[in-house]
Amino acid sequence: MSKQEVILCESLETSLDRAIKKCPHDKLFILTDEHTQQLCLPALKEISYLKDAIEICIGPEDVHKTLDTLASVWMTLSEKGATRHSLLINLGGGMVTDLGGFAAATFKRGISYINIPTTLLAMVDASVGGKTGINFNGLKNEIGSFAPADCVLIETEFLRSLDAHNFFSGYAEMLKHGLISNKAHWAELLNFDTSTIDYSYLKQLVGQSVQVKEDIVEQDPLEHGIRKALNLGHTVGHAFESLALAENRPVLHGYAVVWGIVCELYLSHLKIGFPKNTMRQTIQFIKENYGAFTFDCKQYERLYAFMTHDKKNTSDTINFTLLKDIGDICINQTTNKDTIFEMLDFYRECMGI
Ligand SMILES: NC(=O)c1ccc[n+]([C@@H]2O[C@H](COP(=O)([O-])OP(=O)(O)OC[C@H]3O[C@@H](n4cnc5c(N)ncnc54)[C@H](O)[C@@H]3O)[C@@H](O)[C@H]2O)c1
Ligand SMILES: O=C(O)C(=O)C[C@@H](O)[C@H](O)[C@H](O)COP(=O)(O)O
Numbered sequence: 001m002s003k004q005e006v007i008l009c010e011s012l013e014t015s016l017d018r019a020i021k022k023c024p025h026d027k028l029f030i031l032t033d034e035h036t037q038q039l040c041l042p043a044l045k046e047i048s049y050l051k052d053a054i055e056i057c058i059g060p061e062d063v064h065k066t067l068d069t070l071a072s073v074w075m076t077l078s079e080k081g082a083t084r085h086s087l088l089i090n091l092g093g094g095m096v097t098d099l100g101g102f103a104a105a106t107f108k109r110g111i112s113y114i115n116i117p118t119t120l121l122a123m124v125d126a127s128v129g130g131k132t133g134i135n136f137n138g139l140k141n142e143i144g145s146f147a148p149a150d151c152v153l154i155e156t157e158f159l160r161s162l163d164a165h166n167f168f169s170g171y172a173e174m175l176k177h178g179l180i181s182n183k184a185h186w187a188e189l190l191n192f193d194t195s196t197i198d199y200s201y202l203k204q205l206v207g208q209s210v211q212v213k214e215d216i217v218e219q220d221p222l223e224h225g226i227r228k229a230l231n232l233g234h235t236v237g238h239a240f241e242s243l244a245l246a247e248n249r250p251v252l253h254g255y256a257v258v259w260g261i262v263c264e265l266y267l268s269h270l271k272i273g274f275p276k277n278t279m280r281q282t283i284q285f286i287k288e289n290y291g292a293f294t295f296d297c298k299q300y301e302r303l304y305a306f307m308t309h310d311k312k313n314t315s316d317t318i319n320f321t322l323l324k325d326i327g328d329i330c331i332n333q334t335t336n337k338d339t340i341f342e343m344l345d346f347y348r349e350c351m352g353i
């Protein structure tokens with residue numbers, strides 16, 4: 001798998017011009033969701049060579065990260081005459097880059113695509129590293145492929161229209177990158193003033209955060225080993241997200257991930273000695289900024305059942321990524337069902353639910 005080019009833009013127009021020249025194509029398509037069509041597409045349509053691009057617009061958010069939506073994208077590509085040599089630009093959050101990336105990877109067995117992430121989460125995480133896909137059978141990213149974009153163009157100016165919930169959702173994956181990288185980055189994230197955002201400082205943090213992901217993906221693009229570090233918080237987080245979706249009370253991905261991190265830091269402390277004080281400080285930040293996902297002990301079996309579908313699992317064993325300390329990653333950690341239930345007890349007690 002070739003290394004993906006990720007550019008933190010000074011000028012989106014200049015970077016996009018360069019990226020498009022590197023991807024010779026016959027027709028150009030731009031995928032947005034209903035929100036990025038309104039909020040972000042106008043900035044691109046000012047660029048002369050994008051004026052004739054064919055627009056495809058899908059419904060927003062994870063409820064639309066489905067086979068039906070994917071089929072509608074394939075259908076438009078097919079009906080509007082896309083060929084193997086057409087180029088797709090995905091302009092949106094992680095839902096658009098995941099689904100659009102998978103549409104590009106599968107249409108006529110694969111066409112080129114460029115990601116222009118417009119949410120914080122997509123900038124630091126989803127648009128980079130080649131994981132593409134859709135939710136299926138009530139499970140997160142159940143169908144997908146590893147198919148990196150030809151280029152990822154990060155323009156942090158798009159973040160100015162993002163609401164606070166989506167800001168914090170993306171910040172959750174940044175916090176994950178802090179925990180798996182080093183203490184200085186983790187501390188910087190805990191101290192960032194989220195109430196009055198300094199956008200130029202945020203841009204610098206986005207650059208650092210995406211670098212953490214790029215370094216790991218470069219070592220292990222297909223997640224045979226160290227890439228599992230990027231899944232910290234997701235064994236439990238995806239179970240929370242799937243339960244919430246099934247109960248018609250969807251939660252944002254990043255929120256599910258930080259709640260998953262609370263659980264998995266507890267497991268890290270219990271099993272391999274993650275420092276209690278660092279765990280407490282991280283959980284305090286999460287409680288203050290994310291609130292809590294509510295469930296009771298009658299839902300433990302269902303959450304456990306969701307965890308059995310995690311992609312890191314082999315056979316019947318649930319696989320966790322844990323930490324001995326910040327930046328000290330232990331992949332392929334397993335435990336028994338009783339301990340998983342004890343972890344859920346801890347979560348409910350410390351989050352006060
Ligand atoms: N492939 C990966 O490695 C990876 C990594 C992390 C998350 N993900 C996936 O990413 C998805 C979540 O991505 P997300 O958090 O970006 O959600 P999203 O794409 O659903 O976007 C969230 C909301 O923000 C809106 N939006 C987008 N850009 C905006 C802007 N500039 N201003 C205002 N509103 C804007 C969207 O229309 C949507 O309503 C999940 O499906 C998750 O599983 C994938
Ligand atoms: O890039 C990765 O690898 C990740 O695990 C990043 C995660 O933040 C992301 O949510 C990813 O989509 C999860 O993948 P999955 O394989 O657990 O579905």
Ligand SMILES: [Zn+2]
Binds near residue numbers: 173234
């Ligand atoms: Zn994630």
